[in-house]
Amino acid sequence: MKTAWTRWLTLPLIAALTGCGDAGVTAEEGALPSLSERGTFALEIAHDDGAFRRGSNSFAVRATDGAGHAGSVVGVSARMPGHAHGTTPPRIDCADGVCRVSDLVLAMPGRWEITLQLAVPGEQDEALLAPVLR
């Protein structure tokens, strides 16, 4: 009797909640910029899984300045605006003009702000990525 009652209560709840949308990820328009904040670098960003998602994220960044020089990603930080927390720094490996950012853990659903610090000799700039995770 108790089992049936519990099932009656919980199954519609679960079905209604899980049936309302697709599983996965989202990135709002403008979440992946094509230029750094001051326009120093043109950006190409490719996520290993197609888009940001909850969990561990890895992506590649190609930053090119106006003279065609490849920039380096010298720092990555992520934070949730409205929540007083960030995440642990990911691993960054740069080679052949492409920097790979690995194991950036985005633990919670919601809007994140990921800041890439970019540099070439004599020039620095930042880029802001703002994915929204479900």
Added chain:
Amino acid sequence: MRSSPAIAAALAATLAVPAAWACPCGGALGPVAPWTLAADRVAASASLSYQGELGTVDARGRAWSLPPGVATHRALLDLAAAWRVVPSVELAAQWSAAYTDLTLPGASSAAVTAGDLSLRGRWESAAPLRRVVPQVAAWVALRLPTGDSGSGALATVTGLGLGAWEPAVGAELRWSVSTPVTLIALTEVGVRVAPLGPVRPGVRWMLGAAVSHQLSSRWGWTAALTEVLEGEATEEGQSVAGSGTRRTLLALGATTQWTERLRTMMTISGDVPVPGLESNITTQLRAGVTVVWSQ
């Protein structure tokens, strides 16, 4: 035809409240409910519950299932102690701890974390003599940031701490509409004061309504609907768009009074699955049992 005095006497008898009984609403209404009954002096309680994550609701109110590979399971221990200093005033302290098992694609964590300590002083009026008159209660509370709100990639999910001081005030109206049935309406407002950093969490506002039905001297049940709104956080004085939340919880609780001093409460609660009703939250299902000793 009955005379006016006879009608008045019959009406007075109908409206008079019968012998008091224990409102079994603590489990369903959560931590805002009193732990001691009017005749008690002290109470202690321990609650063990399971909480699982079902999905998310985004800032536009759209519900989403969990992405593949994402799961959060939590076992919660809640402890409370209360002292009724005088018949109308209860002082209470509450504390929580949790074991959280979190799985995300490419990351996982299992951690035991401590929650914040909450202190509360609650005043309630004497039980009214007439049903139309509600019993009034009011309280002030302070949540201390003693728990793990943590830093690091997963600590914010496994942690229980708010990471801020939260003074709160609340009020409750309680109508004993018939011998076994009590209606309850309550509200509470909490202001978060961030101890560190530029981000200040938004104001929390809770509204609740409940019906409690005493089936017998031993058994009772309660259904409660609560709405919790959190305003947008501010960062360096500027509002952070999209950081506010809205949650609607339905809770059902069953109380058993085993002896004069010992009662248990079984509670199940979850988010109400109505599109557009909630925003910017992780939907959860929680079930647990609470043991309360009082004298």
